[in-house]
Amino acid sequence: MYMTRAKKTDLVLDGNEVKLRLTAERQKTKQVVHVDWVRFTCNLRAAPAPTVDDLFPLHDSPRFSDDVNRTKRLAQALRELPDPDFAASAQAKALAEQVCEALGPDFSVYPEIRKGHDFYRFRWSIVRNEVECGWVGYLASGDSPRQNAQAKTIHCNLYGTACTFAETGFNHRLANIVEATCATITRVDLALDFFDGFSGGMDRVKADYQAGLMDHCGKQPKCNLVGDWCNGRARSFYFGSKEAGKQTNVYEKGHQLFGPKDDSPWIRAELRWGNKLRVLESDILRRPADFFAGASEWHSRLLREAGAQVTPEPVPTTKRLAAETICAEVKRNVQWLMDTAAPSIALCFEHLGNTSFIEEILLNKKAPGRLQKFSKQEISGAFERAFARVRAPRTGHARMASTLAV
Template sequence: MTRAKKTDLVLDGNEVKLRLTAERTKTKQPVHVDWVRFTCNLRNAPTPTIEDLFPLHDGARWSDDVPHVERAARLTELLRDMPDADFAASVQAKALAEQACEALGPEFSVFPEIRKGHDFYRFRWSIVRNEVECGWVGYLSSGDSPRQHAQARTIHCNLYGTACTFASHGFNQRLAAIVERTDATITRVDLALDFFDGFAGGMDRVQADYKAGLMDHHGRTPSCNQVGDWCNGRARSFYFGSKEAGKQTNVYEKGHQLFGPKDDSPWLRVELRYGNKLRVLSSDMLRRPADFFAGASDWHAAMLREAGSQATPEPVRTTQRLAAETICAEVKRNVQWLMDTAAPSIALCFKHLGNTQFIEEILFNKKAPGRLQRFNENEIAGAFDRAFHRVLAPGRGRSGMQLV
């Protein structure tokens, strides 16, 4: 394997910093979504394209661009040779990979070869930037156990930090829409707060904060782990929290990671890593990362303020605390879909059918959407008004609904 030169690492590190700085300036958002993983059922996966459902030998009809034609031809051959039992999963996974690429931006594409899968998936479509993998979509299971039989009915998308760093502005909003459209389960989200010039006290201050109990949450002291050369102050990381509980924070010297441990870069990063063990990760985490970063603990909220930003703290409850909030989350998800997806069609129906006829037809179907059928009318009614106003806020008034 060819080792990267020091100059290559420095150039890459500078580009990473440039991208993150540009994103912060463009979005006015200090917290960066740095890793995303989500899983959807095959029945909810994107519909494949006609070209994938009925692959032709000649890919030239797709484009006159020679590299694109060659790539299309390679994809066509792979799909034509795939067994019938695997075909549907393959083309649906490819469709999801293409949607992920579209969300990330024009620099990303699906690599035109099926590769061996990861994490017990049998195959994967690689998502690449400059022909280097920065994510993947896995499908079909690698074994025959009952658990893997269930996995075979799912498709999994994993987008690395590199993909999120070099994605186009607003990628997190577009990914949130994909998650909601496919009714996917988010299994991991990393939220990063960068201090390019460091912060007062540096890594020694992080250790002191922990010992002073500032990182305690709900009266509990999280476990911690120190990695790196703490004696000489190089390439240090301070972990607190637990992967098993689905919430862990890593505070580390990002400049040393990118430029080498002997570099004098002051760049520090606070990286909050959420997993779906004992927690349900909402798509709102992609839309409003700063709120969920601040909601992790008082210490996280204080660090966000130190970065010069304010947020409305929103914690990610463990499953034991979710019962009272589940109905609100489900109703909010339903209203979000209504406003983002169905609103234009509803507006046309009102315009051309008339209010009375349209409302009569709608109310005739009294069955609640699938995810809300487990709740009674009173529970739904109590949550709907709050959910509606929450979706419209912040800064999205009725004039911004774009119904027609």
């Protein structure tokens, strides 16, 4: 979606309102960590039941809404759906309305069905001031086995804007919805704001990393520096990995909201928990500071600097999920080797000789990119099984061909 460029004054006003909202939330809840993004998925069978007005969208006048035109347009959108799509759309709308109620009276469901995101065919937009700040997606955009499974789910994605401008306590109400629908939380962003900065600023964050203070379980996470570090403007320091389900971004929030030339000292540490290799409990929404502290000792120390007293709640990787992920990545690698690289490798063996060719290959011991996040022991255990699975169909075809030839 293309948007017109906002004026500097608009950004400043918006930035001041964001800060005012966050400060008010902190004072009212006594929580220094703000829930800044939420995604969750539930099965259709566990989704909320649609209302009578949604099941029979034929009334000319709404019974429960003051916004007559909006309700009529919602009813019209449901009436125009093909029968196979109706039930999923009505359930998704019911979930979207529950989420809007949890966020507060400023939020509503946009009265038109829009094209979906993330491989969902359709979405109901959640809007504030008629601007989308979240959505609920349903039905799949394709018919692959994976998307057939996705078609049996409904997904809610709430952006940072929705979380920032929601009424205080929205995170607790969302947790209740997650539990009531037996949903799986797939992403939660937890934000710790230092409106006046902290000792050492962004340079200290980089120094902490180099000193090993961000290491966890004896491992140093990957890092990535973004922004103008030479002149100290609009800087971001990422460490961790989305693939592993835990990534932190420490950045100059004031420069983001007010412009890189502004002298705002506001720094935000934003932790993204994902459900890759992890199970995110609904309590992460109710006790965000505890789960922020559970990421590492560095996160706990930052919370102490903010004056918070917490009980660190780690979110460990799930061994079964980790093993499945390793096997899937290794199988993908072996499949590529057999399907794409095998002819070239065969030619190299034939014309270069086994010894020299193997010695040259072994000089590059670095694992392929998708496998670099796993240890050699983990990869070793998965390769034999993956090769057997990839080879099985081939050997079956070979035996069939041999039988036919006889």
